[in-house]
Amino acid sequence: MADRVTVLFFAALREQIGQESLSVTIPASGVSVAALRTQIEGADPAIAQALADQPKLRVAVNRTLSTFEQLVTPGDEVAFFPPMTGG
Amino acid sequence: MADRVTVLFFAALREQIGQESLSVTIPASGVSVAALRTQIEGADPAIAQALADQPKLRVAVNRTLSTFEQLVTPGDEVAFFPPMTGG
Amino acid sequence: MVVHVAVQAAPFDVGVEAERLSALSPLTGGVGLFVGQVRGGQGLRAMTLEHYPGMTEGTLHALAQEALARFDLTGCTVIHRVGRLEVGAGIVFVGAGAAHRGAALMATSFLIDRLKTGAPFWKREEYDDGRTIWVDARETDEEAARAWMSNPTA
Amino acid sequence: MVVHVAVQAAPFDVGVEAERLSALSPLTGGVGLFVGQVRGGQGLRAMTLEHYPGMTEGTLHALAQEALARFDLTGCTVIHRVGRLEVGAGIVFVGAGAAHRGAALMATSFLIDRLKTGAPFWKREEYDDGRTIWVDARETDEEAARAWMSNPTA
Numbered sequence: 001m002a003d004r005v006t007v008l009f010f011a012a013l014r015e016q017i018g019q020e021s022l023s024v025t026i027p028a029s030g031v032s033v034a035a036l037r038t039q040i041e042g043a044d045p046a047i048a049q050a051l052a053d054q055p056k057l058r059v060a061v062n063r064t065l066s067t068f069e070q071l072v073t074p075g076d077e078v079a080f081f082p083p084m085t086g087g
Numbered sequence: 088m089a090d091r092v093t094v095l096f097f098a099a100l101r102e103q104i105g106q107e108s109l110s111v112t113i114p115a116s117g118v119s120v121a122a123l124r125t126q127i128e129g130a131d132p133a134i135a136q137a138l139a140d141q142p143k144l145r146v147a148v149n150r151t152l153s154t155f156e157q158l159v160t161p162g163d164e165v166a167f168f169p170p171m172t173g174g
Numbered sequence: 175m176v177v178h179v180a181v182q183a184a185p186f187d188v189g190v191e192a193e194r195l196s197a198l199s200p201l202t203g204g205v206g207l208f209v210g211q212v213r214g215g216q217g218l219r220a221m222t223l224e225h226y227p228g229m230t231e232g233t234l235h236a237l238a239q240e241a242l243a244r245f246d247l248t249g250c251t252v253i254h255r256v257g258r259l260e261v262g263a264g265i266v267f268v269g270a271g272a273a274h275r276g277a278a279l280m281a282t283s284f285l286i287d288r289l290k291t292g293a294p295f296w297k298r299e300e301y302d303d304g305r306t307i308w309v310d311a312r313e314t315d316e317e318a319a320r321a322w323m324s325n326p327t328a
Numbered sequence: 329m330v331v332h333v334a335v336q337a338a339p340f341d342v343g344v345e346a347e348r349l350s351a352l353s354p355l356t357g358g359v360g361l362f363v364g365q366v367r368g369g370q371g372l373r374a375m376t377l378e379h380y381p382g383m384t385e386g387t388l389h390a391l392a393q394e395a396l397a398r399f400d401l402t403g404c405t406v407i408h409r410v411g412r413l414e415v416g417a418g419i420v421f422v423g424a425g426a427a428h429r430g431a432a433l434m435a436t437s438f439l440i441d442r443l444k445t446g447a448p449f450w451k452r453e454e455y456d457d458g459r460t461i462w463v464d465a466r467e468t469d470e471e472a473a474r475a476w477m478s479n480p481t482a
Contacts, residue, residue: 011378011450012462056465060448063383079380079448083465086377086408086449087275087364087420087440098224098296099308143311147294150229166226166294170311173223173254173295174210174266174286174429188361189343196365200415203367206360206436207342211350213357213427261354273367275440276472282360283433318430 003028003074007040009050010081013057016050030073033059033066037080056083090115090161094127096137097168100144103137117160120146120153124167143170176249177238181230183257186267191251195271199248204275206282208268214261217302221309223256223265226294230254233293237285245281247272252285254295287318330403331392335384337411340421345405349425353402358429360436362422368415371456375463377410377419380448384408387447391439399435401426406439408449441472 007022041048060079094109128135147166195205234252250270270281297309349359388406404424424435451463
């Protein structure tokens with residue numbers, strides 16, 4: 001329970017995956033966003049497909065837009081989503 | 088009475104001259120705005136001074152911005168004013 | 175493409191004017207608006223807006239039509255007040271509706287830039303110490319208006 | 329310099345928001361405003377605006393602060409609606425007050441350009457024939473946002 005991150009999906013991604021959040025165990029030392037992505041893709045083919053269908057996938061770590069190199073540590077909130085279309 | 092134009096003054100010009108309109112007799116064949124200006128300056132030193140005090144004097148003939156070369160014919164309305172400052 | 179133009183002593187209602195533009199067409203995606211108001215400071219108490227009654231409305235209509243011709247709009251509005259206006263009071267309202275925001279925002283800038291030096295209004299400022307001063311046309315305003323003239327396709 | 333930010337399901341009142349900006353300071357000479365609304369056509373019936381509740385308000389506040397840092401403003405406002413909105417309904421309101429119109433109008437453009445691709449909102453369109461489509465980010469919107477990034481002093 002301690003070494004977990006919350007993963008959120010929004011918009012088309014949430015709809016395609018059919019769930020809006022996951023709780024994922026990671027090493028206490030942390031992983032990159034890219035490694036976290038590979039981990040959740042490996043665990044669920046529907047997630048792998050949905051993420052692959054987003055050529056311009058965006059990620060936010062702790063509610064701030066981030067890169068896929070960003071380090072994620074336990075307790076973080078990581079959100080994946082398509083390009084934003086507000087306004 | 089037939090060969091007259093109405094001359095209007097606005098803003099600082101109106102205030103300095105102390106009147107807002109004149110009726111001026113011109114030749115039936117018309118005159119340029121520049122000639123009309125010379126005519127009214129000659130008739131009233133206060134007008135001459137007020138127009139001279141406006142280095143960027145503007146003129147409208149029949150309610151359309153015009154040049155000083157524009158021909159003015161009897162019945163026209165000619166307005167002199169400083170640069171406009173709306174908005 | 176609907177034009178609404180008014181020259182009036184009464185205040186304008188920005189909410190009503192915004193709604194007028196929003197409701198012009200179901201194809202409107204964006205509405206740009208600008209309100210100019212009497213800016214205080216340096217002891218300014220009020221301004222009096224003088225205009226050339228016979229010429230003003232025609233000039234504003236021509237300006238609105240030029241905006242319609244230049245930008246892809248669903249409509250536009252120009253309202254200018256006249257008379258004595260205290261600090262904080264609205265002087266001018268311009269707005270434009272369009273399918274896309276770029277046209278709406280460009281037309282809004284165009285209308286206010288051109289109106290500043292291209293319509294027969296004059297401002298007389300009134301200060302706390304009793305001085306009254308006719309506002310000089312600002313060179314930057316004339317440049318802003320000229321920029322639109324030298325760029326007729328924007 | 330006062331910032332007003334809101335994320336809400338309820339409609340916004342453009343008149344109230346314009347007045348809020350006008351009244352911020354006696355030194356305000358101009359207020360720029362923009363309203364984005366659901367554009368109809370091609371059988372579009374409504375849109376649903378989804379957002380990232382924990383992130384949205386912070387992003388909008390950061391955007392408003394960036395506008396204050398970039399332009400000489402008396403204040404600015406960003407309001408974005410969420411939920412289902414029918415054709416003609418307001419989606420977004422941005423506005424900025426300033427001593428001079430240039431800053432107010434530039435800030436208004438900046439806020440809407442950056443908000444389009446820089447805040448966590450997503451639009452799902454709903455058509456008369458029952459189709460629903462997630463709106464793709466437009467390349468022109470991303471260019472408009474990038475233009476402000478490569479021009480940090482404007």
